[in-house]
Amino acid sequence: MAGGHDALFLNFDLEVDKARFLAAASLPPADALRSFDSPPLLVVDEAQRLPEAARIVKGWPDPRLLVQILLLGSSSLNLLDQAAESLTGRNRKLILPPLLFAETLATQPWATAEMPREHLCRHCAPQLRAWLLQRLAFGSYPEVVVPPNPAALLRELGADYLWKDVLQTGLVKTPDLIKRLLLLLAHQAGSEVSVSELATQLQMASPTVEGYLDPLEQTFVIFRLPSFSTNPRNEIAKGRKIVFWDKGIRNALLNTFSVDALRPDIGALWENWAIAEDNRWRCSCSYRYRNRGSNAIRIVTKCIGLGQQSHELP
Numbered sequence: 068m069a070g071g072h073d074a075l076f077l078n079f080d081l082e083v084d085k086a087r088f089l090a091a092a093s094l095p096p097a098d099a100l101r102s103f104d105s106p107p108l109l110v111v112d113e114a115q116r117l118p119e120a121a122r123i124v125k126g127w128p129d130p131r132l133l134v135q136i137l138l139l140g141s142s143s144l145n146l147l148d149q150a151a152e153s154l155t156g157r158n159r160k161l162i163l164p165p166l167l168f169a170e171t172l173a174t175q176p177w178a179t180a181e182m183p184r185e186h187l188c189r190h191c192a193p194q195l196r197a198w199l200l201q202r203l204a205f206g207s208y209p210e211v212v213v214p215p216n217p218a219a220l221l222r223e224l225g226a227d228y229l230w231k232d233v234l235q236t237g238l239v240k241t242p243d244l245i246k247r248l249l250l251l252l253a254h255q256a257g258s259e260v261s262v263s264e265l266a267t268q269l270q271m272a273s274p275t276v277e278g279y280l281d282p283l284e285q286t287f288v289i290f291r292l293p294s295f296s297t298n299p300r301n302e303i304a305k306g307r308k309i310v311f312w313d314k315g316i317r318n319a320l321l322n323t324f325s326v327d328a329l330r331p332d333i334g335a336l337w338e339n340w341a342i343a344e345d346n347r348w349r350c351s352c353s354y355r356y357r358n359r360g361s362n363a364i365r366i367v368t369k370c371i372g373l374g375q376q377s378h379e380l381p
Contacts, residue, residue, distance in 0.1 A: 073106070073107060073108060074106055074107070074108040074109070074110055075103050075104065075106040075108070075109050075110065076110045076112065077109070077110070077111045077112065078112045078113055079111065079112065079113040079114060079115075079116035079117050079120070080112075080113045080116060085116065085117055087102075087103075088111070088117070088120070088123070089117075090102070091103065092119075092123045096126060096127045099127060100127065100134055105134070106134065107133060107134060107135065108134070108135050108136075108137065109134060109135070109136045109137070110137045110139065111124075111136070111137065111138050111139065112139045112140075113139070113140060114138040114139060114140045115140040120138060121138065124136050124138070162287070164287065164312055164343075164346075164347045165206060165207040165208050165312060165313045165343075165347070166207040166208070166209060166212065167207070167344065167347055167348060168199070168202060168207070168344060170207075171198070171202060171207055171212050172187075172198070174212055174213050175194070175198065177191055177194050178191065178194070196328075197326075200326040200327075200328060201326055202314070202340070203314055203326075203333070203336045203337065203340055204314070204315070204318060204324045204325060204326045205217040205218070205221060205314075205315045205318070205324060206221070206313040206314045206315020206316060206317075206318070207313060207314075207315070208221075208224065208313055208315060210224060211224070211315055217315070217324075218319075218324045221315045221316070221318070221319040221324075222319050222322075224315075224316075224319075225316050225319035225320065244269060244271065244279065245279055245283075247269055248265065248269060248276065248279055248280075248283075249283070249288075249320055250320055250321070251265055251268060251269070252265075252289065252309050252311075253311070253317045253318075253320040253321050254321070255309070256309075256310075256311060256317055256332070256335045256336070256339050257308070257332070257334060257335025257336070257338050257339060258308070258335070259307065259308055260307060260308060260309045262276050262277055262280075280309075287312050288311065288312065288316065289309050289310060289311055289312065290309075290310055290312060290343075290346065291307055291308075291309055291310075292307060292308040292309070292310055292342060293307045308342075310339050310342050310343055310346075311339060311343070312343055313343075314336055314339060314340055314343075317339070
């Protein structure tokens with residue numbers, strides 16, 4: 068447990084913090100918060116470790132008590148479900164995807180926040196190129212941006228992140244099949260994905276494959292990029308692409324972390340990275356668009372308050 072003048076932090080990976088929280092749960096709201104020294108902000112990390120956490124804090128918010136409660140967890144569906152059920156109308160969900168490329172640059176001594184983008188592109192092109200190849204290989208999770216051995220950390224993170232968050236949802240009954248599905252998706256990054264073809268390769272029914280894609284998307288391993296079509300006669304509307312939110316996770320599945328600009332899958336990595344980067348930055352719904360007879364892919368985004376926008380992948 069850590070505390071400060073403005074916030075109190077509890078970590079439910081620690082039994083002592085979990086016990087303190089449960090002891091306060093039996094008290095009236097004012098007394099419960101007073102037992103924590105009445106912090107203006109109560110932060111509970113790994114909240115999914117205690118299934119009843121959302122139900123407990125449901126009774127604590129009080130107009131007379133100046134406190135905000137922040138429940139943190141991984142991409143656990145259990146935590147999201149508990150918060151939605153117990154705190155309907157009184158909760159705000161914040162999704163924290165991997166870092167944007169611009170945010171990772173802040174870790175580099177040659178790229179300061181005050182430096183204009185034009186200056187970076189003109190005077191730091193070799194460094195930018197090398198750093199981009201690093202991010203294509205190792206992704207942008209904060210833990211892997213600066214450590215000396217990101218590949219080893221990614222293998223550990225991949226095991227924890229994928230198998231703990233996906234398998235423990237209870238929505239996946241066959242761990243071996245979800246692993247094989249992820250490997251197929253990793254190999255097909257950048258290509259159109261057919262659920263029926265995946266089902267044939269896995270010897271599964273198509274609805275089962277769809278059912279396995281859902282928890283992968285809900286736990287932010289992947290997201291689906293459907294086709295955008297207003298005129299089916301002129302646009303390709305069949306098929307969809309599946310994009311990994313983080314390229315390091317995808318490469319960890321395949322155990323390939325080359326930073327060579329000529330690696331065989333560099334085009335697919337670039338396209339996946341650009342789409343995911345755009346999705347994170349715009350916080351929008353994205354669609355893929357390609358005219359018949361053209362290899363150029365345009366990304367159509369629907370942004371809240373900004374309407375529909377379109378731009379071409381370089």
